[in-house]
Amino acid sequence: MVDTLLSGQLLFAALVSGSLYALVALGLNLVYGTLRLLNIAHGDLVMIGAYVAFWLFTLWAVPPLVALVLAAVLCAGLGWAVYAGLFRRMLAKPALAKRVEANSLILFYGISVILQNAAALAFTASPRAYRWLDTVITWGGVSMTLNRLLTLGVAAGICFGVLAFLRFHLFGWGLRAVIQRKDAAQVVGVNIERVQLITICAGFAVAGMAGVLVSMTEQITPFMGFPFTIVAFVVIIVGGLGNIGAGVLAGFALGLVETYGIALTSAGYRSILIYGIFVGVLMLRPEGLFTKAVRT
């Protein structure tokens, strides 16, 4: 038992899922931070990215690294459609904006149900998978498949790339300003509308890319997305809503907790563990972090 816990194998598994959680949560956090919309359909974008990769690979042998770009473009397009079609008009009118913010979760739940069932209608509910780069390499006593290594590298790369962009690029500064204080950002000349549109596209695109990475190692179903939504909520609530950097760290932390928690019990406890953390965190810290974020 102790040997298993101390093995590099388990640490590697924890880092891979941690990097995916960090990536999925990153997109959710960006959208929440700038638009104050809680996107409960976020995990379904992961599902869409996974199907994009699956079909491109199965039908035309397109490597998932190319699908990464296409899934990002498709999901960014969806983000644009949701923003332009549903939320721009609503957010622009204060009377409606109040109601829509309160109801945004219900709206996104409706979108989530539509996406899941449309996918089930189009692709059937049967699980799908494909094999790509599943060669095992051993490095320093740790055996890993190439696709998992690639997942870790790409996911961590995107996370830290986005963090660097937020830190060093002028647009990133504007985005952080909108997260911190929207009115003040507008006063100093940040184009709020443009920041919000680009952020929702980027947040959706990141989720789509995470889906491509997930598809390389896990089964794809129309209903695979919701657990990712829950995981992303856990991560950003622990890390702090709108706090992008802490969210990435929290993603890796959750990957560690989950992987070691399952190693100590059994895989059957995974859902209980994740939902338990989720409920516990929300119940124990309802004030502070949350109310501050809700009332802005």
Place this chain on the structure above:
Amino acid sequence: MSALWPLAGIALALLGVAAPFGGNAYATGIAFQVAMWIALAQSWSMLSATTGYISLGHAVFYGIGGYVAVLMVDAAPFPAVMLVAALAPAVFAAVVGLPVLRVRGPYFVILTYGLAELVRHVVMRIESALGSFGRMIFSAPSPDALLWWMVGLAVAATLGAWAVRHSRFGAGLAAIREDEIAAETLGVPTARLKLLALIASATIPGAVGALAMMRTGYFEPGQAFDPVVSFTIVTMALVGGTDSVRGPILGAIGFALLSEALWSNFPQLYMIVLGAALIGFVLFVPQGLSGVLDRKGGRA
């Protein structure tokens, strides 16, 4: 007088469907579904329409009621089973209520969802640890008896929702919905009122869950705690309109009939229609069907 309208509506709808076909299994089935969703949507509205704390987790009460009923039904008289099935989720609500109701706004919504999923997975785990993969029910009452139990619950839930809205208690809940902090400042015991509303809202769904399990004759935890139940309740109530007692009735009748037409052959299509209706009504018809009717009828 407005209390009579919804009651007459329920009675007419159910008698209209069931009575002419006395003994017709299909009609009994539809009437059962309509009464079931009315009971669930009205119960939901006791908490969520009055206080604005939108629960996306009422499946947990439905599931708990169904679970305890299935465990008891072969050993206890049926009315006792129903009583325990109604009390069990009320006790659960009383236990988790205070910490859950401290969470506000969108966080409350996802918390209720997460809590329901947590209980679902725990029950699934317990059942598989007991070596049970679904339980058959052998001593369920006849479909007709179940229908009249369910109609009774629909009427009780409607009366309850009406009574809550037209009481001092309901006025306190409305104050919480409009501005919780102001209400508290003015001396409204917000925490206690919210907890009582949650308990009231949890009770009937437990009994409904028990009847639903008896009706299918089968219990499987993944299905009994299905989040689709929560989602359907919210959609029915919001589409029907949350400002009056007849809103949930209109929504429940409409979607129960639509589900009859679509569910068995096109389940995904039915869910897509539900999702689209939810988005459309929240964005463009927030007053719901009953609000539209009121406006047409010249009542404001």
